[in-house]
Amino acid sequence: MSSERGLAQSSARRPTIGVFDSGFGGLTVLKALLQLIPEADYCYFGDTARLPYGSKSVETVARYAVEAAHYLESHGAQMLVIACNTATALALERIRSGAHVPVVGVIEPGAEAAVASSKNQKVVVIGTEATISSHAYRIALEARHLQAREKACPLLVPLVEEGWVEHSVTEQVARIYLEEAFADGFSDADTLVLGCTHYPLLKPLLRRVVPEHVSIVDSAESTARAVASQLERLVPSTGAAEERRRLPRLQFFATDSVEKFRRLGERFLGHAIENVQHVDLKE
Amino acid sequence: MSSERGLAQSSARRPTIGVFDSGFGGLTVLKALLQLIPEADYCYFGDTARLPYGSKSVETVARYAVEAAHYLESHGAQMLVIACNTATALALERIRSGAHVPVVGVIEPGAEAAVASSKNQKVVVIGTEATISSHAYRIALEARHLQAREKACPLLVPLVEEGWVEHSVTEQVARIYLEEAFADGFSDADTLVLGCTHYPLLKPLLRRVVPEHVSIVDSAESTARAVASQLERLVPSTGAAEERRRLPRLQFFATDSVEKFRRLGERFLGHAIENVQHVDLKE
Numbered sequence: 151m152s153s154e155r156g157l158a159q160s161s162a163r164r165p166t167i168g169v170f171d172s173g174f175g176g177l178t179v180l181k182a183l184l185q186l187i188p189e190a191d192y193c194y195f196g197d198t199a200r201l202p203y204g205s206k207s208v209e210t211v212a213r214y215a216v217e218a219a220h221y222l223e224s225h226g227a228q229m230l231v232i233a234c235n236t237a238t239a240l241a242l243e244r245i246r247s248g249a250h251v252p253v254v255g256v257i258e259p260g261a262e263a264a265v266a267s268s269k270n271q272k273v274v275v276i277g278t279e280a281t282i283s284s285h286a287y288r289i290a291l292e293a294r295h296l297q298a299r300e301k302a303c304p305l306l307v308p309l310v311e312e313g314w315v316e317h318s319v320t321e322q323v324a325r326i327y328l329e330e331a332f333a334d335g336f337s338d339a340d341t342l343v344l345g346c347t348h349y350p351l352l353k354p355l356l357r358r359v360v361p362e363h364v365s366i367v368d369s370a371e372s373t374a375r376a377v378a379s380q381l382e383r384l385v386p387s388t389g390a391a392e393e394r395r396r397l398p399r400l401q402f403f404a405t406d407s408v409e410k411f412r413r414l415g416e417r418f419l420g421h422a423i424e425n426v427q428h429v430d431l432k433e
Numbered sequence: 434m435s436s437e438r439g440l441a442q443s444s445a446r447r448p449t450i451g452v453f454d455s456g457f458g459g460l461t462v463l464k465a466l467l468q469l470i471p472e473a474d475y476c477y478f479g480d481t482a483r484l485p486y487g488s489k490s491v492e493t494v495a496r497y498a499v500e501a502a503h504y505l506e507s508h509g510a511q512m513l514v515i516a517c518n519t520a521t522a523l524a525l526e527r528i529r530s531g532a533h534v535p536v537v538g539v540i541e542p543g544a545e546a547a548v549a550s551s552k553n554q555k556v557v558v559i560g561t562e563a564t565i566s567s568h569a570y571r572i573a574l575e576a577r578h579l580q581a582r583e584k585a586c587p588l589l590v591p592l593v594e595e596g597w598v599e600h601s602v603t604e605q606v607a608r609i610y611l612e613e614a615f616a617d618g619f620s621d622a623d624t625l626v627l628g629c630t631h632y633p634l635l636k637p638l639l640r641r642v643v644p645e646h647v648s649i650v651d652s653a654e655s656t657a658r659a660v661a662s663q664l665e666r667l668v669p670s671t672g673a674a675e676e677r678r679r680l681p682r683l684q685f686f687a688t689d690s691v692e693k694f695r696r697l698g699e700r701f702l703g704h705a706i707e708n709v710q711h712v713d714l715k716e
Contacts, residue, residue, distance in 0.1 A: 198489075199483075199489060199490075199493045200482075200483055201488075205594075206481075206482060206689050206690075207482075207689050207690035207693065209690075210482045210688075210689050210690075304591060304594070304595055305588075305591055305592065305595055307591075308587060308588055308590075308591040309588065311488075311587070312587055312588055319602060319605055319606055319609075322602055322605075323602055326602075405493075406489050406490050406493050407489075407490035407493075410490065
């Protein structure tokens with residue numbers, strides 16, 4: 151496979167992982183990647199001029215995501231992480247077929263983690279309108295013999311972006327959405343999959359809203375584990391010890407305001423963001 | 434003025450008015466236009482693939498808005514209504530300087546209506562993050578000797594798009610925003626300007642939230658009046674009576690899903706939407 155050769159050739163030095171999202175949410179995936187794989191370098195692409203993808207159609211999202219993936223590849227990414235549930239749900243195959251490097255999405259790892267977590271094979275998935283309408287999670291979960299109830303929660307992303315991650319309004323909204331999701335045949339579901347990379351910021355609040363017996367699967371963490379295992383397989387640890395010990399090199403690209411990316415992004419990544427470059431995909 | 438000549442030449446037939454918004458909100462302006470000026474035809478451009486503009490930077494919004502304005506002009510619009518507060522705030526002058534027809538924004542008419550409404554010259558304006566950060570309303574109001582308090586309300590658009598226009602959560606969110614806006618030196622402000630074309634759908638709810646003495650200025654209505662008076666001046670009523678009596682011809686263009694535009698748009702326009710064409714501005 152040409153994509154595996156591409157990575158193997160670079161095994162003597164640190165691998166560069168490209169991470170893509172429509173905006174800031176993917177930074178929760180980058181955060182999980184940095185914790186689990188500090189021996190890699192990262193370039194992150196936030197398509198902030200065209201966000202949110204969550205309410206857009208398949209065609210539009212697929213076109214945007216493929217452009218962004220090509221951009222990261224042309225900037226040295228040897229592996230691509232589609233850190234956006236909507237782009238994964240709607241465009242993963244199109245990105246894969248156009249890419250020359252391995253591509254990891256967030257949905258398969260999320261589904262795997264749900265399998266590991268659920269005892270009664272009944273799972274609730276929450277996400278944006280576009281992710282849920284695609285039924286990508288239901289398909290991935292049913293293929294693993296799990297029953298899935300999907301629920302779109304369009305207000306949660308704007309609430310997170312407003313910074314109301316511990317606000318009583320957000321708790322009411324989450325309660326309304328989750329009561330509907332856990333109703334009827336799914337009141338005994340034992341796993342909740344966070345099918346949107348903004349939602350990890352709501353984990354403490356969601357923990358209070360869902361029944362105690364429910365485990366919460368954070369697809370940022372499960373995606374980082376999937377990337378780590380694929381990287382281990384493709385790039386055995388052969389780099390010079392010294393080179394492997396230095397801090398990850400981080401590079402950020404954003405299609406809208408660099409200043410805003412820095413300011414909002416820090417909330418998601420959990421520390422300061424430097425080195426952001428503006429990108430205009432039309433040029 | 435070449436733009437006035439362009440319209441005068443077409444005075445024998447019905448004028449075509451181009452209406453532009455990032456999405457659906459501008460349909461509240463189109464609704465007001467249809468009520469006030471039924472003797473015109475309309476083409477509406479919703480840049481739904483790239484919405485919302487409200488959280489984007491000046492450069493990005495200006496580029497998008499200019500492209501959309503050119504599109505409407507090339508499709509026969511003899512007058513342009515920028516039915517989007519964010520695009521008006523950030524790009525009106527750039528659209529005007531590139532257009533060959535008269536251009537009307539929503540902010541000047543809103544400011545004029547505030548002057549007519551306010552007795553104590555103290556006004557509160559609510560809008561998206563980008564509209565408020567531009568201070569376009571404060572500048573327009575202060576030029577008319579009014580004091581203005583501006584307040585960004587980023588959650589109101591997603592709440593309207595979720596259809597929660599009479600929901601208790603929306604009422605709480607509106608109360609939080611408006612309590613901050615009417616605090617300190619502005620508790621006696623007597624006018625609230627709705628500086629976003631989504632907000633007219635919240636008028637009954639906002640009426641309950643603001644103090645009784647406060648008048649609500651709906652910029653959709655004031656913009657329609659501004660268009661009517663400019664049209665009257667430029668195109669005297671000389672058309673054949675028969676031609677003037679027929680129903681307005683409506684044409685819609687959307688950059689994202691046509692089906693979604695039809696479905697969501699009906700809520701804003703108040704009646705069925707037909708004749709929507711998909712447009713890809715990149716092609």
